[in-house]
Amino acid sequence: MKLHTILRAEFSLVYGEIFRRKSALAAMIIYPYLFAGFTLFFGYTIGSPQLFIERVGVEPTIFMITASNIVMSIITAVDDVLWRPLHDMYVGTLPYIIASPINKLELFIAIPIPRLSLLLMTGFTSIAPIYTLYYGMNGIVLALAIISLIALGALTMSTLGIVIAGLIHTIGESWRILNIVRPLIMVLLGAYYPRMFMPLSAYIVSFLIPSSHVVETIHRILLGSIDNLYLFPILAIILAFTYIPGSRRSLLYWEKKKVSEGVKTY
């Protein structure tokens, strides 16, 4: 089965579900505003926007709406590949997937792409209006650039996401592990709390996450600091490719474990 066939199947599955469940679609549009609003609300009551601008160099509303969209989109690459084996186990389709001749790496690369495409569209309902409000028509161009970078960030995350998913599902199969991995990646991405403020140990771990370099690129663009800007996305792409052998191997371990031990029933 070719990658585009898998993608077509995944797209039909996700889009069919999303358009059937309008509340999920509405939630996707609301979430970036919700997360940004939540942080801004607290920030304003506990401190002041001026202090934020002095420290970070970006208007807090712009920073937080961008951060929310970044986190939602990039985390999809990890979230979907972590959830899918569990979901397939719950609904009983996992044995069929293990038994099928499909290339598992291609399947796992394809899994997050449909939802990612939807999330990128929410950039036009969250980032674009806010940027336009602050920067006028230039805001639309900036929003397009940022949304493209977020797409790159999410795609470069997929190989590391597969490494993590394969290893986690080989070790254990609890959804509870997801609740650890998900916020941990959110912290280390540096979207809400820029990398430059992180302690050295966190910075080093963050450096190993491909998307964190794209996040830094976005922050630098918002700051207007564009020197050597291209280096960070290149670094992200190189790192993403570095994780490909690891992702293939971790899926192989997972598959072997399922074949030797069998699929647990829920």
Add this chain to the structure above:
Amino acid sequence: MLRLIRRAYAVFKSYALSDLVRSKGFIYGFISFSIWIVLFMSPLTLFIDQTADPQTVAAYGFTAILIFMFYGAATWDWAAELRWMINDGRLEYYIVSGSGFLPHYLGILPISLIWLAMTMLFNYVVLSILWGPPLLVFTDITMLVYGFILLLINLVAYALILGGTVVSSGVSGFVIEILGFILPVATGGLTPLSKLPRPLQTFALLTPFSYPAEMLRYSILGWTPIMDVWQLIVRGILSALVFLLISLAYFRYQLKKILKEGVRVTALW
């Protein structure tokens, strides 16, 4: 009565063993909770003056997280539990067996409370490591007890309304999650009412949630409430009782409705 206690104990034992012991729910939960605290608090520090007392910031965070966790328990442990019961077929079993939901909820309530107590301990420890021990002053213990009782009454009432809506309309997890975010903010649960913008302040005061939150902030942090303490208590008690009565009537109505029409089963989250 003895049968009720036996049933509740059976629920408690099975939940404690499966959720907390067998699947190591406590361990995973606490690690996850600690990381969420870091995620929540770290961007907030960017808004704060660097000369501000870190212990005061930690105390502010501690109280906000405490109230948010209580709302979370009402939303996910109590109200959304009805959804999982529908999906597993347990809801119909409880109705048919004639036992009702009371033993089930009496069984899971101690687990929720143990979890909340433990998370508060973790909350304190994590914030102490990051910013220093939260500056809790405990100005009025009686008020603290009143505040907690009122908060629990309000949350039970809220869970009954949300749960009633879940069983009768099949509200999706997305809607519940969004509500879980907005409600504590809009009703003054997380920030002192005096710091809210005027329209939001008025709205918060129209809801029963704002009064126990002000009581807790006054008793733990020593922050002056928006109104006289006695007025706060009287208004808080009255609104909580009215809210509880309305929610009980609403839940009973929704139960009657599903007995006639059946439950709305939703296959997905």
